[in-house]
Amino acid sequence: MSSADKNLSVFTTEGLPDISNKKFAIAVAEWNSEVTEKLFEGAYQTLITYGALPANIVRGNVPGSFELTMASQWFAQRADIDAVIALGVVIQGETKHNDYINHAVAQGVTNVSLKYDKPVIFGVLTPNNMEQALDRAGGVHGNKGDEAAITAIKMIGLKGQVANGQL
Ligand SMILES: Nc1c(NC[C@H](O)[C@H](O)[C@H](O)CO)[nH]c(=O)[nH]c1=O
Numbered sequence: 001m002s003s004a005d006k007n008l009s010v011f012t013t014e015g016l017p018d019i020s021n022k023k024f025a026i027a028v029a030e031w032n033s034e035v036t037e038k039l040f041e042g043a044y045q046t047l048i049t050y051g052a053l054p055a056n057i058v059r060g061n062v063p064g065s066f067e068l069t070m071a072s073q074w075f076a077q078r079a080d081i082d083a084v085i086a087l088g089v090v091i092q093g094e095t096k097h098n099d100y101i102n103h104a105v106a107q108g109v110t111n112v113s114l115k116y117d118k119p120v121i122f123g124v125l126t127p128n129n130m131e132q133a134l135d136r137a138g139g140v141h142g143n144k145g146d147e148a149a150i151t152a153i154k155m156i157g158l159k160g161q162v163a164n165g166q167l
């Protein structure tokens with residue numbers, strides 16, 4: 001289905017866990033910062049809206065999205081951090097450079113997530129142009145930063161339910 005005129009950030013928020021004692025790290029790429037700042041704002045505000053305490057949200061900037069994997073690992077290996085959100089925007093260039101970055105980060109954050117047994121959320125936009133990026137960072141298609149935050153919260157909730165034998 002085409003994403004034309006569709007808000008891609010529509011998600012259910014029923015049954016979200018209490019996150020008032022959970023700690024989140026958000027890694028933000030400086031490349032295309034006019035977009036990544038909007039993703040960060042969306043993620044941060046969504047965490048606050050659903051109960052996270054400002055003191056329990058830490059942020060680290062990286063130069064580009066390729067570096068999100070490393071920063072995610074540094075955060076994930078900390079025992080006090082429950083989930084990591086990696087935010088970036090990799091815009092299609094003239095060469096395949098963007099593909100290498102995108103695949104590396106997708107695989108990288110997956111590896112970190114599995115290695116440290118905690119959610120590491122892939123909040124990286126992979127648009128063809130700046131318009132597509134802005135559409136997904138508070139524009140007509142919602143804000144993927146919001147979505148990344150909700151995903152982190154839901155995964156913390158699921159992890160708790162599985163660990164407690166509730167499922
Ligand atoms: N072109 C984009 C980049 N490129 C930079 C790389 O992410 C990386 O910093 C460099 O290759 C050094 O390791 N990064 C983005 O986040 N977005 C881009 O559009």
Ligand SMILES: CC(=O)[C@@H](O)COP(=O)(O)O
Pocket residue numbers: 090091092093094095096097098101
């Ligand atoms: C995705 C990028 O890193 C970007 O700077 C590469 O652009 P190009 O493919 O035109 O070299």
